[in-house]
Amino acid sequence: MAEGIRVLGIDPGSRTTGYGVIEVRGRRLTHLASGALAVGADGPLASRLLSVFEGLSGIIRDHRPVIVSIEEVFYAQNVRSAITLGHARGAALVAAAQAGLPVCAYAAAQIKMAVVGTGRAEKAQVQEMVRVFLGLARRPAPDAADALAAAICHAQRAPTLARIRRAAGGTLPAAGSRGLFGARRVLP
Numbered sequence: 637m638a639e640g641i642r643v644l645g646i647d648p649g650s651r652t653t654g655y656g657v658i659e660v661r662g663r664r665l666t667h668l669a670s671g672a673l674a675v676g677a678d679g680p681l682a683s684r685l686l687s688v689f690e691g692l693s694g695i696i697r698d699h700r701p702v703i704v705s706i707e708e709v710f711y712a713q714n715v716r717s718a719i720t721l722g723h724a725r726g727a728a729l730v731a732a733a734q735a736g737l738p739v740c741a742y743a744a745a746q747i748k749m750a751v752v753g754t755g756r757a758e759k760a761q762v763q764e765m766v767r768v769f770l771g772l773a774r775r776p777a778p779d780a781a782d783a784l785a786a787a788i789c790h791a792q793r794a795p796t797l798a799r800i801r802r803a804a805g806g807t808l809p810a811a812g813s814r815g816l817f818g819a820r821r822v823l824p
Contacts, residue, residue: 641794642668644701644737645787646692647779648709648725651677653688654779657699658770660791667770669699670780681720685727692731704732704739705790707747707782742789747782750789 640659647654656670673691675684706729709722732739745755751765759782763775766784776784 640664640666641703641791642699642701643787643790643794644696644699644704644732645783645785645790646704646706646728647782647786648688648706648721648728649779650681650684650688650720650724651675652779653691653724653728654777654781654783655692655695656776656780656784656787657695657701658784658787658791660794665770665788665791667772667784669695670776670784672777672779681723685723688724688727689731692728693734696731696735696737701737703790703794704728704737705786706732706739706741707786708741708743710744740790740793742786747785747789750792751785 640661642657642659645654645656645658651674653673653675654671655673657668659666659668673688675687675691706725709718709725729739742750748757748762749755751757751769752761757765759778760775762785763778763781766772766781766788767775769788770784775781
């Protein structure tokens with residue numbers, strides 16, 4: 637049987653960054669690894685961002701994904717929190733770029749829609765559906781579940797992207813442009 641495609645999902649955070657690695661073989665999804673990088677709230681932001689970068693770089697090295705799926709930063713009531721979250725997301729993007737991995741970004745509502753069927757799903761609903769999709773014995777922790785959901789979201793769209801890439805002669809929309817289903821290719 638042919639080797640599957642490994643997708644790394646990331647739920648960025650400056651205190652806790654969730655990660656989840658799945659393998660996609662046709663319609664079958666297999667859980668390979670998941671968890672959270674707890675970088676804490678203490679210490680300078682730069683040190684916490686370095687921890688996110690180094691932790692994700694190690695996960696990439698260990699699990700060898702071929703693509704990264706990450707949640708987009710959303711506008712929050714607290715602008716300061718949104719900016720800090722953006723920094724953590726940037727550290728994750730640099731880890732992917734250093735490994736030469738393409739990155740696709742999805743809005744939180746798109747991820748929830750892909751996994752639960754509604755863009756307004758609660759955390760517990762996402763956790764349960766991730767458990768079901770991946771055949772896990774128990775629900776993953778919230779940050780890991782969100783990261784796995786990002787990977788599942790991309791896996792559901794990948795077959796459509798591949799068909800369209802073939803039809804377009806091997807090309808996709810330019811990096812940074814809005815692609816199919818609102819996915820935005822962040823890196824080549």
